[in-house]
Amino acid sequence: MNLMNMVDPDFNSLIELSKSAGDMTKIEPAMLRNFLDESSLSSRGKPVEIKETKDYKIKLDGRTLNARMYDNNNAKSAILYYHGGGFLFGNIETYDNYCRFLAKESWVKIISIEYRLAPEHKFPDAFNDAYDSFHYIAKKKKDFGIEGRIGVAGDSAGANLAAALCLKCRDGKTEMPAVQVLFYPSLAPDNFSRSFIEYSDNYVLTGKMIRYFGNMYSKNMQDLINPYFSPLVADDFSNLPPAIMVTNEYDPLRDPEETYVKKLREAGVRAVGIRGIGMIHGSATDFEVSDGARNIVKMVARIIPDYL
Numbered sequence: 467m468n469l470m471n472m473v474d475p476d477f478n479s480l481i482e483l484s485k486s487a488g489d490m491t492k493i494e495p496a497m498l499r500n501f502l503d504e505s506s507l508s509s510r511g512k513p514v515e516i517k518e519t520k521d522y523k524i525k526l527d528g529r530t531l532n533a534r535m536y537d538n539n540n541a542k543s544a545i546l547y548y549h550g551g552g553f554l555f556g557n558i559e560t561y562d563n564y565c566r567f568l569a570k571e572s573w574v575k576i577i578s579i580e581y582r583l584a585p586e587h588k589f590p591d592a593f594n595d596a597y598d599s600f601h602y603i604a605k606k607k608k609d610f611g612i613e614g615r616i617g618v619a620g621d622s623a624g625a626n627l628a629a630a631l632c633l634k635c636r637d638g639k640t641e642m643p644a645v646q647v648l649f650y651p652s653l654a655p656d657n658f659s660r661s662f663i664e665y666s667d668n669y670v671l672t673g674k675m676i677r678y679f680g681n682m683y684s685k686n687m688q689d690l691i692n693p694y695f696s697p698l699v700a701d702d703f704s705n706l707p708p709a710i711m712v713t714n715e716y717d718p719l720r721d722p723e724e725t726y727v728k729k730l731r732e733a734g735v736r737a738v739g740i741r742g743i744g745m746i747h748g749s750a751t752d753f754e755v756s757d758g759a760r761n762i763v764k765m766v767a768r769i770i771p772d773y774l
């Protein structure tokens with residue numbers, strides 16, 4: 467049986483392209499960032515039309531972050547969005563069309579946050595940016611036109627940040643996001659799960675890349691066992707916001723993500739798990755490539771208001 471045939475065929479050319487690109491972990495990180503950001507900008511389709519976008523500066527201790535708000539409906543509630551990219555690449559521009567799509571389909575404000583990237587900024591810089599930007603916006607919600615509740619969301623490395631910041635809000639008893647929407651987060655180092663063993667070659671995100679991203683983001687081995695770096699190693703999953711978890715069938719990160727859903731439920735947290743059959747890592751931002759991916763993002767977007 468040819469396993470490739472079970473992957474959504476809309477991903478075939480992406481999979482072939484990633485195989486022909488060779489070993490990306492051999493490229494110097496800043497060059498790799500330029501290459502990946504440029505490729506994602508150049509493959510972007512026609513901009514999704516949206517009524518309003520507005521750029522903001524988020525002034526935090528010792529640094530200022532860029533943010534962009536997307537609003538199609540004068541919405542009251544908001545989702546802060548942390549982009550993916552292995553902690554190493556991705557920015558507001560490369561996520562612009564995807565955030566437009568999310569805002570249009572969800573009818574809530576989407577605020578895309580540009581956090582600091584590795585390897586120039588190691589853990590906990592991106593994590594602190596995610597946590598501090600949530601509290602900054604929660605405190606100044608009127609300046610952002612927010613009258614309702616605020617949730618957090620992200621994909622891949624950005625979903626790691628969203629999950630981790632919820633743990634810290636719970637631990638520190640600070641204001642909590644209303645929901646955590648996690649598109650295939652990286653949750654902990656892993657070598658032995660079934661999904662890692664079966665899918666860490668051939669499906670765009672390789673085991674080698676996963677280790678490379680983890681190495682770029684971590685300062686030392688101690689970081690790996692810090693729950694704000696690896697949310698899956700937390701001792702306590704109780705009293706966290708409700709979660710919507712999207713996993714991909716052909717994703718090496720899939721099994722730890724589905725374990726996270728189980729741990730949340732065991733701890734009494736409302737958690738919905740949606741496995742995208744035939745999907746690969748990065749599916750959500752491939753909403754212009756795959757109808758399956760597009761429909762999953764639409765479905766998630768449309769249930770978000772139920773939590774806000």
Ligand SMILES: CCCC(=O)Oc1ccc([N+](=O)[O-])cc1
Pocket residue numbers: 550551552553622623626652653654655656671675676677679680683695696
């Ligand atoms: C969270 C533990 C370290 C780790 O696995 O880092 C990763 C970061 C990003 C990705 N990714 O974007 O696919 C994967 C792993």
